[in-house]
Amino acid sequence: MKKLIGGLMAGALALSASSAFAQDALTLQLKWVTQAQFAGYLVAESKGFYDEENLDITILPGGPNIAPEQVIAGGGADIIVAWMAAAMSAREAGVPLVNIAQPFKRSGLMMICPTESEVTEVADFPGKTLGVWFFGNEYPFFAWMNKEGIPTDGSEGGVTVLQQSFDIQPMIQGQADCISVMTYNEYGQALDAGYGPDNLTIFNYTEMGNDLLEDGLYVMEDTLSDPAKVDAYTRFVRASMKGWQYALDNPDEAAQIVVDMDDTGAAELAHQRYMVEEVSKLVDPSDPALDEATYDRTVKALMDQAIIKAEPEGAFTTAVTDATN
Structure with missing residues (x-):
């Protein structure tokens, strides 16, 4: 009986130790x-x-x-x-x-516009097509446009919103005048493709005070x-x-x-x-x-x-x- 009790106690202690370190x-x-x-x-x-x-x-x-x-x-x-x-x-x-x-x-979100888009400031946006990610990523953009008073329904004086793929292809293929990029991801793709500050207008959400x-x-x-x-x-x-x-x-x-x-x-x-x-x-x-x-x-x-x-x-x-x- 002592052996059985001892065995049970040892097992209980082992289980307790195992639980303590789980x-x-x-x-x-x-x-x-x-x-x-x-x-x-x-x-x-x-x-x-x-x-x-x-x-x-x-x-x-x-x-x-x-x-x-x-x-x-x-x-x-x-x-x-x-x-x-x-x-x-x-x-x-x-x-x-x-x-x-x-x-x-800080935000890593930016919008970039190549020289051929003829966008150099926010006032140039009306009539343009802007690439935006969705699935919860669109909110900073819409908040920015709301702040600027720019409609996003494609109406006169507003912009057309393109649901953008998660790369820079909409810009390269001319589907959008400007596209969304993250400083740490798609902007690097743009640099690799030959774009940069010399041929891009860059709207940095943080620098504009529009970062969420x-x-x-x-x-x-x-x-x-x-x-x-x-x-x-x-x-x-x-x-x-x-x-x-x-x-x-x-x-x-x-x-x-x-x-x-x-x-x-x-x-x-x-x-x-x-x-x-x-x-x-x-x-x-x-x-x-x-x-x-x-x-x-x-x-x-x-x-x-x-x-x-x-x-x-x-x-x-x-x-x-x-x-x-």
């Missing part, structure tokens, strides 16, 4: 495909920073047919990377998303009532920012990690290296907290355009970033 599992849904836009998370996973925080992280790539807001609403992710406009729109539609951290402090918050981290509101979940989120953010710092300090290695972690084989090393360099201008790895002034400006722009109808309440929390220090 990693907390979290699934992160990216906004887009595996690329250096998400280098901090990919590096944190590759370098073991999540393991150091006792986390088991699954990173899901996004794509043109994947809406992170829908994925988390359906229970397919614990945390998503999303632009605030899309997240606030989803929140108003009944998906209670809450921003827990904001690694990207982009890649933030969002969770479902009800999960924040669970202290254990909040603790896991805190460890996730802390490890992720460590990943961002490492990526920006070691851009060559970070680019290689991105390429290695891309299961599709589409990521090209030189382009990912360019992306890391450009993303470094947008991310502050030392401060994951949401800037409330920028949040307020983003919300105002969304309300002015009626993208959201009411000012959101409880749409962000500082509990996670306050605890990462």
Whole structure:
């Protein structure tokens, strides 16, 4: 009997020890495909920073047919990377998303117009066709046009909006007079194609004061009532920012990690290296907290355009970033 009891106790202790060291599992849904836009998370996973925080992280790539807001609403992710406009729109539609951290402090969004478009200022837009991404990416553009008082329905004095592919082909093929690009992605494609400041008019959303918050981290509101979940989120953010710092300090290695972690084989090393360099201008790895002034400006722009109808309440929390220090 003593042997049996001893065996049971040993088994119980082993089970207890196993539970104590069991990693907390979290699934992160990216906004887009595996690329250096998400280098901090990919590096944190590759370098073991999540393991150091006792986390088991699954990173899901996004794509043109994947809406992170829908994925988390359906229970397919614990945390998503999303632009605030899309997240606030989803929140108003009944998906209670809450921003827990904001690694990207500045917008990477621009609109570029080649010389042949004869666009040199905003006043030249009426009558032109402008390429815009949709699936939640269109909100900053429409907020900008609303601010300028330019109709977007193709009417006289307005612009025609082309639902743009996620590349620069609409500009090269002459389908649009101007197109949307990200500083860290499509603009690099334009440079490779022979375009640049000498033959482009560039409208930088940040420089114009029209930037809306982009890649933030969002969770479902009800999960924040669970202290254990909040603790896991805190460890996730802390490890992720460590990943961002490492990526920006070691851009060559970070680019290689991105390429290695891309299961599709589409990521090209030189382009990912360019992306890391450009993303470094947008991310502050030392401060994951949401800037409330920028949040307020983003919300105002969304309300002015009626993208959201009411000012959101409880749409962000500082509990996670306050605890990462």
